[in-house]
Structure formats: structure tokens, C-alpha cells
Amino acid sequence: MTGDSVADVVIVGAGVVGTAIARTLAGFSLSCVLVDAACDVGTGTSKANTAILHTGFDAKPGTLESRLLSRGSALLRSYAAMAGIPVERTGALLVAWTPEQAAALPSIEANARQNGYLAIRHVPVPALYAREPSLGPGAVAAVEIPDESIICPWTTPLAFATEAVAAGVRLVFSSAVTGVTDLGDAYSLETSRGSLRCRWVVNAAGLGSDVIDRMFGGGGFTIRPRRGELIVFDKLARTLLRSILLPVPTARTKGVLVAPTVYGNVLLGPTAEDVPSVLDTATTETGLGSLLAAGRRILPGLDGEEVTATYAGLRAATEHSDYQIYVDGARRYACVAGIRSTGLSASLGIAEHVVAELDAAGLVLRARPEFVPAPPVMPYIGEAGVRPYQDAGRIAADPAYGEIVCHCERVTRGEVRDALASPVPPADLGGLHRRTRAMNGRCQGFYCAAAVSRIFAAGGP
């Protein structure tokens, strides 16, 4: 991959933030490279989170996070509608279970209004139970945040990357950035698979962003990975709730929530635990146990339902409470770090902000002649729309959409084939499941893993 050509910008990190910046920069006359240590888009924090499109109602007013979250959330809502990213506006109910928690609700409402979110409203307890009849007994008060939504966290960075690639951005995977050499008018980024030359560097390396930042003379923050364990319940539990059910947050954490997913499951989590390693995505007996105990109280019906999956993600938190975003024009370097747990919702707001800052710092942004930016149309993998197996017209035109290969998630051979032939194809089975949902269901491969693996091996890279 070593070339004599010098890219205008290298973006380090192909998570939801890095891909969002890449697609935004792709609209200008620039040569861009998006580099990641992993073999695919969105394999870190971006793939393992609560999959909620936040309004930012509970952000700390006046922070950069609050502003970019509010802006990014609005941008992503309209982008998702165009790109076929599954989003469902389920709304959220923030439920108080004790008088002390109930006493905190007025300040939460005031905080939301300060953030410019005015639709938050008080919900009387009888109305709460009328709306969520399966909610556990003992709720004493609630507020509703009608615009909180659920989103597909996998399709989002893929859509950004697909759009970026179509606009000429080069993706370089499996290349961990190990060092940088300043050549005066350019940088040479050393990676585990050769070097990359560029004029500007954007650090969107998530859990690795502090290491990259120090290479550029930074060091103002340290990533303190905070692990969140989550439990995914069977689709048969989906009828137990309509909205996202939020707890009253504490100073330390937003607490354990229960939410539907766009794939028709129910999500319970996350825990919040500081861990020493950015690799420690293991679930624990204690963590899962505490989630089940919390879930039993919020939604007792979960107790009788099967667990489909458990996983843990790491939030890229720092010692600071706000995002760590700055652009250094003299060094031709942008740092986009400390995005914690709001990167998915804020991604397009962050990208817009960073590009404006890059412009101000001296990166020359010239509009591309005759370039019309257009979101790609991604395969729709949510439950709210019509899936290929339900689409008689589509099956008639192409019978591969009638051949279900993953029974639990009802994924067809046609969808697997399309994913393998897509502009940003999967590099492994994990990548295939993030693109299609194959093997992601209740049997966890009992029926389909062997067959899907064979299709992947035959048609994969």
C-alpha cells in the first residue's frame, strides 16, 4: 500500500465518527484515505452499544457534546430516511421508581429545555401503565421523550463508508497506525502494513485515540475505557414494550435501560465499569447477573424469555466530561476523541463541526465540480419495513430472495450474495452478520452457521 502519492487527508479510525468525517470530506476536491486497524468498518465501540438515536435531552447544557448531539441527531434522522438505515421513533419513558428519583425529574425536564429539547413532558402513572402494561409494579413518576429513537448501529457507519467510497475515498483495513514521521510538508504514517503519506491527519481512533494524539504532540487526555455489558432477548419478548425505558441517571452513569431493537429484539443494559484494557470486551457473571436483576424489576416478563445474545462494548471515555475535539492548523492535525457513548447519534454533527474547523485551520476545501452528494441506498435490515422474504415482487424478479438461509432472522441467500458483492464487503462472518443479520438470531448458528459459513467461504474475499 506504500505509494509515492500523498493524500490530502488520512482519517485514522473507521468507526461511526471516522466514516462520517470521511463522507463529509468526500464532498470536496480532496484525496482522502480512511485507515483502520481492524478488517472492517465499525468494529469497535460503533458495533457494541445500546443502538439508540439520542435526542441529547440529557446532555450537559453548554457542552460541545450537547450541541453536536442535538445537531447530529437531527442530521442522522433525515440521512437515515434517505439511506435506508433502520430507525424507529419509539420514544422513551424515563421512569422513577423511588420518591428521590421522582424528585429529580423536574431538573431533568429543565435540563432538556436548556438543551433546546422542548417536547419532553410529564406522564401520569396511570398513563404510563396504559402505555406500557408489562412495566414492573412500583413506578412512581415518569417523563416522556417522544423523539428518542432506536437505530441500526451497523448500517450507519456502513452507509457513511459506502458513500465515501463511491465519492473516491480509499479504505485501508488491517493497518494499525504505529507511528508518524513529520516530513515537513507531509506526514508519513507508519502502519502495521506499510506507510501512508498525507498532508493532514484526522484522529478518530476511538479507544486508540490517546495513543495517536500523543504521536502528534498532544497528551491532554487519556482514554479510560468504560465497559458496558448488554443482554439481547428473543424477538418473542418484543411485545413486552413499546418505548425505550430509561432509568433516572446518577452522577456516574445513565443506568440500565430496556429498549426494543430495530431487529425486533429487546435490549437490556448497559453496565458501566472502568476496565484497564481497550481489548477487554468480555462479559462477566457479575455484570450479566446485575442486568438480569435490573431487568426483572423494570420488565418482569423478561424473566420467562430466552436470551439470544450477550455482549460488551467499551465507551471511549476520558478523564474529561466533554468531547476532546480540536484542530491544530500548524500541525495539520485534528483530534476527534473522547466521544464516550454518544458517537452514533452525534456522528454527522461531529463531522460537520470538524470539517468546519479544518476549513478554518487552513485545509483547502474546494467544492467538487458537478458533484452531487447522495446517500447510498443500503439494504434495509430492520423489522419496520418489508424484508426481502416478505416481498413477492422481489422474489419473482430474483428467486434468491425467497431462499432463506438464516431461519431465525429470515435472511435470504440473495441478501448474503448482495453483501458479499457490496462496495464495502465483509471481511469475516462478523462483518456478514452486521450487514445481513445472518447467524444473529436465537439459534446462534445451530441451524445456519455451517451453511452460511460455506456460502461466505465460496463467495467471500
Place this chain on the structure above:
Amino acid sequence: MNVDVLVVGAGPAGLSAAVELRRLGVGTVLVADREASAGGVPRHSWHTGYGLRDLRRIMTGPAYARALADAAVSAGAEVLVGTTVTGLSCGRCAQLTSVRGIETVQARAVLLATGCRERPRAARLVPGDRPAGVMTTGELQQRVYLGGERLAGAAVVVGAEHVSFSAATTLAHAGARVVALVTEFGRQQSYFAFRLGAALRWRVPVWTGCMVSRIVGHDELSGVEVTSVGSGRVRFVPCSTVVFTADWIPDHELARAAGLEIDAGTRGPVVDTALETSWAGVFAAGNLVHAAETAGIAALSGRHAARSIAAALGTVADTGVARVPVRVEAPLRWISPNAVGSAAAPPLGRFVLRSGEFRRLARLEVRQDGRLLARSRPLRLIPGRPVHLDAAWLAQVDPNSGPVRVATRS
């Protein structure tokens, strides 16, 4: 499309039912299966012992699967593979997806024979990393016997039931070295385990009183932590494959999504002794109603349901017989069938039960509103193994009284 009977699932129960329905003169019998070929789980279970109970000859799983599929077609049933039944209404109208498109089938009767699967690692809440190399017996068998995959290195099997020993055999065939079978119980639960082990030369140690408590490895499995239930001592066991066996759950999604009443014990649809569900004209058989019995027992269950269906088709539908639930008390986990409606005898004239604990010489007592209906001879209860209860007491059930309860007395 209109048919007399729609059978969902072409495993031993569904195919045997189709043969019996045709033998009894039912006109059109359609069997739909989502897999690419008919036969169900025996398709990828290469050990012998299949067919003894129902076909009176012994063969391997794949041969048995073929024999059942051929018999169904010869009998005049239509078997559609690669066909998923995506929905069912109480009017016995089903939606099907396949390469042919989306079809609607209106049936006079429906038999659900969708079988069961093993709970995977996640459903058992085993914590740790999520590397490759963690699977169920179903996946293992398909990888090895349908896909021809080889597995190198050490392997650990979770469970010590029949299927666990079968998994150990498959692992050995595929080239893996089986370190141990790990069970929380104080002993293994398979009576033919050592016979099978000796015959196949793979003597595998069974670690009793132990559980796999953590999965370790980033992309590939590096090993598992095994915790001793008694002492709490933890040891790391290096391995590249771990197979989670048994811990069956019926594939009840179609039944539940349709809205059939579900039994809390079996987690399959509630069925009476005729194997009719809570919806008139909708029946269920095989491991959907008793997860998991052998293929032969599932086949006989399908045959039993077929007779009930043939009889029902000959009468005016929906007679609305009052049904009395049949429930079990701990340590019993479930009983099947789990309702008494008509006076029909259950399959093989007996109920089948499961215990969650070992018991020596326990008697089963059947009571209705405190009235003793029957008491069994002393039985040995072994988790994961069937316990049978003769159904001679059925005639004494008062259809207008409370549930029948089955409990153990030592």
C-alpha cells in the same frame, strides 16, 4: 392453495405423520420444511441406532432421514423443501416463503412438527469473550458431516447426556482431541455412554460437579475456565473448540407467534392426549412438544397425531371439549402431553416427563383436587432422561374439576 393437512417440518415426526395420514386415506397432505432437504436433525447425525422404534430396522441418521422422506413421497404426500412457514392464523391459513414466491395455504388441519434446538452459549449466560470455535452439537454436526470440515486441537464438551457423547464422537471424527465432558451434575446421564465410548475407542473423561464458567479468547478460542461447583476452584483448560450440548428448547416461534397456548414446562404448545393444541384443528407432535426425545419417539408421536387428525377430519370440527391441564411439581420439569380433553390415550399409552434432579426410587403421584388418581412404581429420575407415566388413570379425570397434578413421593 387448499390442502387437507399442512404439516410444518419434515423431520421424523412430520414425515411419519404424512405417511400415516395418507395410509388412513387423507387426500392432500403437504409437508413444508425450511431446510434444503427433508429429514430433520437425523440428516446430520451419523451414528447408528435410528429406526428401531418406528421402522423396525437400525440405520444411521442420514439413511433414516432418506427412508422417512422417501416413504412420505411414496405414500403420496407432497414434500416442499426450502420452504419456510412464516405465519399461521387460527383459521388454519399459512403463509409460505420459498424460491417460488409467497404462497398462502388453506388447510383443514395443521400439524406443527418444528422440532427443537440446543440452547446456545449466550442463552445459558456463560460469560467471557465471543471468539470463534464456540458452538452447539447441531452446528458441529453440520460443519463436520454436511460441510466436511476438519477440527484440530483440543475440544471441551458441555453436558454429559446422550447427545454430549455423540458430540464427542463427532469431534473425534473431525480430528479434534476431546479433553473432557463437563457436567454440573454428580454423574453422567447417558446409559449407553461408556458402551458408545468403548465401541468407538474414544474414552473421554467426564468431569462431574463442574461447569464451564467463562469463555476466553479474542478472535479464536484459547480456552475455557472450568469451575468446580462444590469447592469453587477455577482452572483454565486450553482448547480451540467448545460444544454446548443438550439443554433443549422447542422451536416454538411459529406456535407462539400464532398465539397458541404455550406450556410453561415444555415451552411447546399445550397439547392434549390427541396432540391437539389450544386451537381446534391445529395439532403438534415430536420434539416441539417434548424436547428432546429420540427420533423414533418423535416419529411415533407424529404417527399418533396423524391418527387424531384423520379422525378429526371425519367429524364435525371444533367440538369444544373442555380440557383439563396436567401440571408437574418440582423437581419434575415438564410433562407431555399436558392437557386431557377427550378420552384418547396419549402416544404409546403413556405420558413422558423430565426431572431437573437425580432421584432414586421416587414414585409419581397423580392427583386432581387432592384426589389420588394413580401412583407409579418406584422410578429412577435422571435429568435429561425420559420418565414414563402410564396413562391408565385418564378415565378417572373429572373434566369439570381443577388441573391434574403430578408430583414425586420418595
